[in-house]
Amino acid sequence: xxxxxxxxxxxxxxxxxxxxxxxxxxxxxxxxxxxxxxxxxxxxxxxxxxxxxxxxxxxxxxxxxxxxxxxxxxxxxxxxxxxxxxxxxxxxxxxxxxxxxxxxxxxxxxxxxxxxxxxxxxxxxxxxxxxxxxxxxxxxxxxxxxxxxxxxxxxxxxxxxxxxxxxxxxxxxxxxxxxxxxxxxxxxxxxxxxxxxxxxxxxxxxxxxxxxxxxxxxxxxxxxxxxxxxxxxxxxxxxxxxxxxxxxxxxxxxxxxxxxxxxxxxxxxxxxxxxxxxxxxxxxxxxxxxxxxxxxxxxxxxxxxxxxxxxxxxxxxxxxxxxxxxxxxxxxxxxxxxx
Amino acid sequence: xxxxxxxxxxxxxxxxxxxxxxxxxxxxxxxxxxxxxxxxxxxxxxxxxxxxxxxxxxxxxxxxxxxxxxxxxxxxxxxxxxxxxxxxxxxxxxxxxxxxxxxxxxxxxxxxxxxxxxxxxxxxxxxxxxxxxxxxxxxxxxxxxxxxxxxxxxxxxxxxxxxxxxxxxxxxxxxxxxxxxxxxxxxxxxxxxxxxxxxxxxxxxxxxxxxxxxxxxxxxxxxxxxxxxxxxxxxxxxxxxxxx
Numbered sequence: 001x002x003x004x005x006x007x008x009x010x011x012x013x014x015x016x017x018x019x020x021x022x023x024x025x026x027x028x029x030x031x032x033x034x035x036x037x038x039x040x041x042x043x044x045x046x047x048x049x050x051x052x053x054x055x056x057x058x059x060x061x062x063x064x065x066x067x068x069x070x071x072x073x074x075x076x077x078x079x080x081x082x083x084x085x086x087x088x089x090x091x092x093x094x095x096x097x098x099x100x101x102x103x104x105x106x107x108x109x110x111x112x113x114x115x116x117x118x119x120x121x122x123x124x125x126x127x128x129x130x131x132x133x134x135x136x137x138x139x140x141x142x143x144x145x146x147x148x149x150x151x152x153x154x155x156x157x158x159x160x161x162x163x164x165x166x167x168x169x170x171x172x173x174x175x176x177x178x179x180x181x182x183x184x185x186x187x188x189x190x191x192x193x194x195x196x197x198x199x200x201x202x203x204x205x206x207x208x209x210x211x212x213x214x215x216x217x218x219x220x221x222x223x224x225x226x227x228x229x230x231x232x233x234x235x236x237x238x239x240x241x242x243x244x245x246x247x248x249x250x251x252x253x254x255x256x257x258x259x260x261x262x263x264x265x266x267x268x269x270x271x272x273x274x275x276x277x278x279x280x281x282x283x284x285x286x287x288x289x290x291x292x293x294x295x296x297x298x299x300x301x302x303x304x305x306x307x308x309x310x311x312x313x314x315x316x317x318x319x320x321x322x323x324x325x326x327x328x329x330x331x332x333x334x335x336x337x338x339x
Numbered sequence: 340x341x342x343x344x345x346x347x348x349x350x351x352x353x354x355x356x357x358x359x360x361x362x363x364x365x366x367x368x369x370x371x372x373x374x375x376x377x378x379x380x381x382x383x384x385x386x387x388x389x390x391x392x393x394x395x396x397x398x399x400x401x402x403x404x405x406x407x408x409x410x411x412x413x414x415x416x417x418x419x420x421x422x423x424x425x426x427x428x429x430x431x432x433x434x435x436x437x438x439x440x441x442x443x444x445x446x447x448x449x450x451x452x453x454x455x456x457x458x459x460x461x462x463x464x465x466x467x468x469x470x471x472x473x474x475x476x477x478x479x480x481x482x483x484x485x486x487x488x489x490x491x492x493x494x495x496x497x498x499x500x501x502x503x504x505x506x507x508x509x510x511x512x513x514x515x516x517x518x519x520x521x522x523x524x525x526x527x528x529x530x531x532x533x534x535x536x537x538x539x540x541x542x543x544x545x546x547x548x549x550x551x552x553x554x555x556x557x558x559x560x561x562x563x564x565x566x567x568x569x570x571x572x573x574x575x576x577x578x579x580x581x582x583x
Binding site (some may be wrong): 202 | 394415416417418421425426428434437438440441442444445446448449450451455459460463474475494495496498
């Protein structure tokens, strides 16, 4: 080959730097919350982080890998159950949370071995069946006492202030690590393959992308993140009733957040989680009407903003807040022209 | 069956049925390094099915496919791409949410596994060759038809193919656009890439092909020098509708 062409490749922008700064400040703000708002605030902050994890992971799965699952509660519920089980066996509850997240990754990998060969609707329903199956098995465990459930009693070893603060910090650290892993993955060579897969699976195969391997990476990451959400939800709420973790309402929340925020964009999922959190905080007390309202918003969004809120906001920004792509230009420099 | 090394692509006894319906029957085609083989035939002749068997989108009911002397019948599309088989699609399949450059870069990274080198450089050179360097940072979904076809070619080229399958790449283009595309395809051929080209536009095929085959009813009914194939009575009757 001849001389290399002088090229200028950029992968960031001012928008991205500002976004990074804002996200870092938000994380610091959340970390400082126990001193600002007391115990109640910490619990709500963990809820927000759990919603963010669920939305971003469901979006990675459906929006990027084209895998629409209505049974991600499999990982959410099993992780909570594993946390209870490990803690009951004498493991420190926070260490149990971390081990439950690892178990989510392992379960994700095992599940991927047979689930990823299923297509579209079969996959979606298949995941739901697996989740229901796990739900039933958990109910059979005498420790759980069927739907009566149990609590993460070991947390009582910590006084309530310490516990709330520590749970928030663990939740924050886990969320930051998993989101960072997703962004690093999307910016890598494999990430470009994932994005290509999002846009056209047949085209992706034609240029040599190993579609199964690529989907598996996303699936395992999504399982890990969703498991993290389940274990953190337990650490924050302490009670474990199987129906409250394997319930289909979680699937509805994930769908809501991603569709309202914008499918196929990390930014969209983040916004969807924030919107859901705000609606729940403001209107959650209205019971059934709150759920009716959620459904109404989802319908309005689907009809009038098919690309979600991000479809409205994104194009107005100078460049991507979370850039995963490349900008390229040839350097026209006199010294190079000589070569 | 043993493969001859001089053939870059071989289809031996390739057949395909969907239930009782036979789409392809006993297709034998040996393609030598450096050929441009045009494939023509009426709609429903089995051309696209044949291409899908060559690329691995379908598994044949019977028969084998050899690429560079290696049996690839059991390999999926992506592995055949790594083994040196590139393709373009009849309806372009750009990665719409990625830029033109990213489309080609991902092909250089994922498809060109054996040759190494800097994928950024490779992707840029391909774009300069195909004339898309000026729109490198545009989202692929904003491209017009000719540029989408160029992008299909660019992506296939970035995988460094030995054999390139073109599926009706000339369809829907104006005369001038078609001429640009022919020039580009000839320059790709000039780099030593063997080409198999399904096309309805006779002008494009006759101007470029070193060999022509005509398919009808799931079989190859003529194979030879382009002029001879066009003038063969069997082709005149099956493809041009001339009474024999």
